[in-house]
Amino acid sequence: MRILVVEDDVRLAEMLTEALTDFQYVVDLAQDGETAWDWVRGQEYDLILLDLTLPKLDGVSFCQRLRQQRVALPILMLTARDTIADKITGLDAGADDYMVKPFDLQELMARIRALLRRGKLTTTSGLSWGSLYLNSGTFEVTYENIPLSLTPKEFAILELLIANGRRVMSRAGIIEQVWSLGELPTEEAVKSHIKSLRNKLKTAGAPEDLIETVHGLGYRLKQF
The missing domain is CATH 1.10.10.10 (Winged helix-like DNA-binding domain superfamily/Winged helix DNA-binding domain)
Structure with a gap:
């Protein structure tokens, strides 16, 4: 399965890429929203891990653009913003789940598996x-x-x-x-x-x- 990580924090992006690869996912990394948008249009993904604060195109705008184009793949938003209002904004923009940094890696993996199952991309079959x-x-x-x-x-x-x-x-x-x-x-x-x-x-x-x-x-x- 192929996951797109959209994250401009280099250290976190590298950690996520290494961890996901260890779990045998194919991982592509984009460090800004516009690059991620170009890749989504040219490549099929099973899930997107999306930072909220991004250069060129922020996570909320990226989500909204995807959903406006009727792209239904699962989106898990990762952000340091932890207020209820921020979570509501992200979910209303089209994210399927929302995790606040710093997060537990095992919980992240569990949420990824849950989203893939929910999207009928059966990781357990x-x-x-x-x-x-x-x-x-x-x-x-x-x-x-x-x-x-x-x-x-x-x-x-x-x-x-x-x-x-x-x-x-x-x-x-x-x-x-x-x-x-x-x-x-x-x-x-x-x-x-x-x-x-x-x-x-x-x-x-x-x-x-x-x-x-x-x-x-x-x-x-x-x-x-």
Whole structure:
């Protein structure tokens, strides 16, 4: 799942990015409202973490613009303003939830999961392909009940492949979906992650060609 963090406090932005990445979310970071607006128009997100006080376009105006365009994705507003009036302003602008800085990281993660569930982006549901099972809420993967230990990128690639079934995913498409905008991976990085995934699946008992290479196009899961 992809989250956009809109925060101009560099230290906080870096902390949020690191924490969300550890929870296996793909994270993009914008440090002003106008940049965030441009990215939302060109990229699909599952949730936005939004600071209230931002340069160029503040959080309230950003929220209002999104809702006026009928963009319904969940917005969690983060701010140092803690008065009831400030909270009402943020919620009335279109935010789905509101947390005051400083906040507890575990509570933040719980609220993110709740918003994703509320938006029917089911972080607790599983995906399966034959004997392969992946749980997006617990980040667990098993093959015939044998657990696999995957890196965040391997997990995200496998989740993408299962979700798309027999649809071929190109290397460029995988990069777009799995890596954040600030990262610059090569297609060789995708090949390396696919190779590692195949080895781990094989060790768990899966066929070597469970992840098929469609030459000249990309990858997909094999139908058995």
